[in-house]
Amino acid sequence: MKKNIFYLLFFTFSVLLFSDIVMFHEVPVKVQSGKSLELVLEIRDGFDLTDRAYCYYRNFGDLGYQEIDMTKGTETEPQFSVTIPGDQLNGxxxxxxxxxxxxxxxxxxxxxxxxxxxxxxxxxIVPQKYSDAFIQLSPDPMFAADLKNPVIAVSYFALKNDLDLKSIQIIFDGKVAESAKKSDNMIIYKPKNILPGSHNYYVSAKLKNGSKIKSKIWQLNIPEKYFQMPLNISGNVTLNTYLSSLNADYLEENDNELRSNFQLNFKGNHRWLHFHSKLYFSSLERRNKQPVNRYNFGIKVPHFEVIAGDYSPDFSGFSISGKNVRGVYNRLFFNNFRMMTVFGSIRRDTNGKITIEQDESGDTDTTYVAGTFRRNTAALRLELGNRNHFLWGLNITKNKDDKNSLEEKYYLTADGLTLTTPKDNLILGTDFRFAFADQRIVLGTEAAMSLYNSNILDGAIS
Structure with a gap:
C-alpha cells in the first residue's frame, strides 16, 4: 500500500515538474522609430499545452499598456508572433x-x-537628419536648472516644407501638450502647475508622406520651492546650571547652592531694516538687590539706531562708559558727525532693613541697613570727525537720585541720623583723538568738569 502511494506521488510530481511551458525571447537590438516591429516568442517546451497568447506594450512615459493578440505557430515552428504597427512606435x-x-x-x-x-x-532610433532638424530655442540649456516658470520653444524651420503642420505636437512627460501654440516654423508651450523635479519633452510630427518623426528628448529640471521667511533671522539659546554642595564638620547642615541662567540672543534684517534682541535671566535676580537680569531690543536703519532696555553706552571715561543703563539709547550717525543720547536708570531703588532686638533687661537695640535711591541718568554726546584720523567729542551727563523712590525709614533713623542721601551730579566734558600711520600712533586727551551735590534732600542748592 505504501509503495503504491509513493508511485502515485512520484507520478504527480513528475507531471507538475515537466508540464511547465518553457519560453524564450530575444530582444531586438536596433529598432527604428516609425517602422513596424515584429516580436517572436519561442516555445521551447510545452507548446502543445498552450492555447493563446497576448502582447502588452507601451511607449516610454505612458502609464497603461495596450493589448494585442499574437499569432500561434505550428508544431514544426512552435512560437507566437506579433507585429506592432510603426505608427505606435513614436516615443x-x-x-x-x-x-x-x-x-x-x-x-x-x-x-x-x-x-x-x-x-x-x-x-x-530616430533618423538623425530629422531629429537634428528640431532646434531647442528655449529654455536655455545653460540655465534650465534655475527655471521656475519655463517657456518651451522649439524651431522646425529646416523641415517646414516637409512636415504636416497639423501633426506637430509637444510631448511633455509622455502626454500631449494640448495648449501648445504653433506657427509656420516654431511651437511654443508654457507648462502650468509644474511640479519640482526632472521632466522630459520632445516634438513629434508627421512628414507629408505619413512617416512619423520626432526630435531629441530634452530634460527640464524644476527646482524645489522652499518656504522663505520675509525676515532673515538667526540666534542662539544658552542654558547654564551650577550646583555646589559643601559638607564640613563645623557646619550644622550641608551648604547647597544652585545657580542657573538662561540667555536668548537673536538678530535679523529685512532689506535696510536690522534688529536684534537679548534676553538674560538668572536665578540670582532679587527684587531688593541691583538687577542681574538683562533684556533689550534694538532697531537700526540707515543713519539711525535705537535700543530699548538694558544697554551699556561708551561715551567717554569721565562721563559714562561701561555702565548698564535701563532705558532708551539713540544714535544718529553719518560719516563725520554723530549724536548719541541715553535716558534711563543706572541703579534700582532697594529697600533697607530694620532689625529690632530686645535684651534680657528689656532694652531694645535697633539695627539699620540703608536702602538705595533709584538713580536716573541722561547723557548726550556729540562727535565730529572719525576715529581713523581726527575725532572731537563733547559730553553732557546728568546723574540724579530720585529722593521719592525710597521710604524715609530706610535712609533716616528714628533719632534723625541720616543713613544715606540722594545725590546729584552734572558733568561737562570734552575729548580729542588723533590717529596717524593707519592708527599705529594714537594720541588723545579728555577733560571734564563736575557739579556734584552729595545731598539733595533739601534741594539741589542750599
Whole structure:
C-alpha cells in the first residue's frame, strides 16, 4: 500500500515538474522609430499545452499598456508572433511583455518575474537628419536648472516644407501638450502647475508622406520651492546650571547652592531694516538687590539706531562708559558727525532693613541697613570727525537720585541720623583723538568738569 502511494506521488510530481511551458525571447537590438516591429516568442517546451497568447506594450512615459493578440505557430515552428504597427512606435523607446494562456486557463508571463513592473525594453532610433532638424530655442540649456516658470520653444524651420503642420505636437512627460501654440516654423508651450523635479519633452510630427518623426528628448529640471521667511533671522539659546554642595564638620547642615541662567540672543534684517534682541535671566535676580537680569531690543536703519532696555553706552571715561543703563539709547550717525543720547536708570531703588532686638533687661537695640535711591541718568554726546584720523567729542551727563523712590525709614533713623542721601551730579566734558600711520600712533586727551551735590534732600542748592 505504501509503495503504491509513493508511485502515485512520484507520478504527480513528475507531471507538475515537466508540464511547465518553457519560453524564450530575444530582444531586438536596433529598432527604428516609425517602422513596424515584429516580436517572436519561442516555445521551447510545452507548446502543445498552450492555447493563446497576448502582447502588452507601451511607449516610454505612458502609464497603461495596450493589448494585442499574437499569432500561434505550428508544431514544426512552435512560437507566437506579433507585429506592432510603426505608427505606435513614436516615443523614446518601447516597453512590452508577453502572456500565454494554457488549455487549463493558467497564465504564464515573459519575463517570468514581475513582468508588469520589469518588462522588456527597447530604445528606438530616430533618423538623425530629422531629429537634428528640431532646434531647442528655449529654455536655455545653460540655465534650465534655475527655471521656475519655463517657456518651451522649439524651431522646425529646416523641415517646414516637409512636415504636416497639423501633426506637430509637444510631448511633455509622455502626454500631449494640448495648449501648445504653433506657427509656420516654431511651437511654443508654457507648462502650468509644474511640479519640482526632472521632466522630459520632445516634438513629434508627421512628414507629408505619413512617416512619423520626432526630435531629441530634452530634460527640464524644476527646482524645489522652499518656504522663505520675509525676515532673515538667526540666534542662539544658552542654558547654564551650577550646583555646589559643601559638607564640613563645623557646619550644622550641608551648604547647597544652585545657580542657573538662561540667555536668548537673536538678530535679523529685512532689506535696510536690522534688529536684534537679548534676553538674560538668572536665578540670582532679587527684587531688593541691583538687577542681574538683562533684556533689550534694538532697531537700526540707515543713519539711525535705537535700543530699548538694558544697554551699556561708551561715551567717554569721565562721563559714562561701561555702565548698564535701563532705558532708551539713540544714535544718529553719518560719516563725520554723530549724536548719541541715553535716558534711563543706572541703579534700582532697594529697600533697607530694620532689625529690632530686645535684651534680657528689656532694652531694645535697633539695627539699620540703608536702602538705595533709584538713580536716573541722561547723557548726550556729540562727535565730529572719525576715529581713523581726527575725532572731537563733547559730553553732557546728568546723574540724579530720585529722593521719592525710597521710604524715609530706610535712609533716616528714628533719632534723625541720616543713613544715606540722594545725590546729584552734572558733568561737562570734552575729548580729542588723533590717529596717524593707519592708527599705529594714537594720541588723545579728555577733560571734564563736575557739579556734584552729595545731598539733595533739601534741594539741589542750599
Amino acid at each position: 523614446e523607446g518601447l516597453e512590452y511583455y508577453f502572456k500565454i494562456i494554457d488549455k487549463d486557463g493558467n497564465g504564464f508571463t515573459s519575463p517570468e518575474n514581475q513582468a508588469l513592473a520589469n518588462p522588456y525594453r527597447i530604445s528606438l
